[in-house]
Amino acid sequence: MNKKSKGNAVSPITGAVLRSHPGRPKGTKNKLSRAARENIGAVFEALGGVRGMTTWAKRTPRNMESFYRDIYPKILALDVSHSGEVAHVLTFDFGQNGNGDE
Numbered sequence: 001m002n003k004k005s006k007g008n009a010v011s012p013i014t015g016a017v018l019r020s021h022p023g024r025p026k027g028t029k030n031k032l033s034r035a036a037r038e039n040i041g042a043v044f045e046a047l048g049g050v051r052g053m054t055t056w057a058k059r060t061p062r063n064m065e066s067f068y069r070d071i072y073p074k075i076l077a078l079d080v081s082h083s084g085e086v087a088h089v090l091t092f093d094f095g096q097n098g099n100g101d102e
Helices: 031-046 049-059 061-075
Strands: none
Touching (some): 031 049, 049 061
């Protein structure tokens, strides 16, 4: 650190003192993410909401698999810990015969 910077970051290219920018305040939601969630919610409602998604998921085993594999896990808690033994194993059978054909 040189005397000019007094603890501030210095550009490696120009040697000028870089000013710190406060950026987004801690805890503030990302506007793009919030807008994206709102838009996805609007599409969900336009497609029939819960009833529409239920109808779609029940239509084919592939849709049901997609729901449980891709959609449902996104709302489950990510911080999962386990100590001890597994008492039960949950399995799903989506009617496939093992080679991908229905």
